[in-house]
Structure formats: structure tokens, C-alpha cells
Amino acid sequence: MKHANKNRMNPFMLILGIALIAALIAACSTTQTPSTPSAPVGTPTANPTSPPAPQQTLPPVTTPPGSTPPSTGDNAAPATTPPSNHPVKDITIEAYSFGFNQSGPEIHVGDHVRVHVTSSSGTHGVAIPDFGIATGAVSPGQEEVIEFDATQAGSFTYFCNVPCGPGHRSMRSALVVLA
Numbered sequence: 001m002k003h004a005n006k007n008r009m010n011p012f013m014l015i016l017g018i019a020l021i022a023a024l025i026a027a028c029s030t031t032q033t034p035s036t037p038s039a040p041v042g043t044p045t046a047n048p049t050s051p052p053a054p055q056q057t058l059p060p061v062t063t064p065p066g067s068t069p070p071s072t073g074d075n076a077a078p079a080t081t082p083p084s085n086h087p088v089k090d091i092t093i094e095a096y097s098f099g100f101n102q103s104g105p106e107i108h109v110g111d112h113v114r115v116h117v118t119s120s121s122g123t124h125g126v127a128i129p130d131f132g133i134a135t136g137a138v139s140p141g142q143e144e145v146i147e148f149d150a151t152q153a154g155s156f157t158y159f160c161n162v163p164c165g166p167g168h169r170s171m172r173s174a175l176v177v178l179a
Contacts, residue, residue, distance in 0.1 A: 086149075091175075092116045095124035095138065095160060098167025107177045111150045118143050127161035128175060130154075137162045153179040 089111045091104030096119065107113055117126045119138045127134035131148040138144050160171035 086110045086112055088112045088114055089150075090114045090116065092118065093126055093158070093173075095119045095122075095126065095171070097122040097165060098160075098171050100126075100158075100160075100171065100173045102173060102175070107150050107175070109150055109153050109177060109179055111177075113148055113150055115146045115148075116143055117146065122164050123162055124160045124164050124171070125162035126158055128156060128158040130156040134161055150177045153177050 089105050089107050091102065091107070091113065093115060094101040094103075095117065115126070115128075115133075117135045117138050119140050119142065121140060123137050123139045125135045125137055125144075126146075128146075128148070131150075133146045133148050135144040135146055155174045155176050157172060157174055159173075160168055164171070
């Protein structure tokens, strides 16, 4: 009789074991960003070891009646109109697996900067925490535009803010603002 009970327990133990393994795999596959303090907005970061914690949600962009709002990410800073005596500088940051190509003119303090973010492979995003701006997810063939005013000189780290694979944490570069 004991032998018959033992055989009925094996399928139960097998199903329980499979459910436990599935739960462990699901728990391990979720992405969690460690909570690390980030530098205050406007403070250059020096060789951070991991991406800063996401910035707080910024207020929505308000657009004057009769005008069209710029295309911006969910966490992008509101677009600002540059003062008439400061030039607008357009730069492009192209993300790829697992790096960035940046092109455009030199940026100087006082410039209004318009950053065109694209992706040539994979889905990526860009966050520049020192200026409080970030895109949402950008897939190949898409472009997001984020804007900011260059208020201080320095080298400002930007990074991919959309988990994109094994090289995600190495997707870092710097935006240089000259005096």
C-alpha cells in the first residue's frame, strides 16, 4: 500500500517542482534598478559606476495656442524658447547596440540645445540627468527630440535609459559644453 501512495506523490512533486522553477525564472528575469543617489541637476558627474536613479517626473509641456508642441519623451524637460541672442544648436545622438554616435556643432554655455535621438539597432533611450532630460524608448526608424539650455561648462554623462541587453550598462558617453 505504501508503494502505491509513493507513485501518486511523484506527479504532484513534479508539478510542484516545475511551478517552483517557473516562479524563480520569472523573479530573476525582472529588471530592477538599484536605488543610488544621483547628483543634483546641473552638477557634472565624474565616472559614475552605474546609471543614476531616474529623475522625477517633470511637469507637462504647455504649448501656446496655435503652435505645435515638439516631440519629446515622457520624462523630457519642457521645451523652452531660446533667448534671441543665444543660438540654437542641433545635435544628433544615434544609439546602437551597445554604444552611441554623436554628431553636431560645439556647444557653448548659453546655447539652447536641441538633441535629436535616433536608434540604428535595438530599442534605446537617452538620459542626461545633469540637465534633467530624458527620452522614452526609441526604436529604429524613430526620432525623439529633447531640448535644454546649456547653463554651465563641463562634461556631462549621458546613458541609455531603456534596458536593451547584456551591454546596456556600458552604454555611456558624454556631452561637452564649452565656456
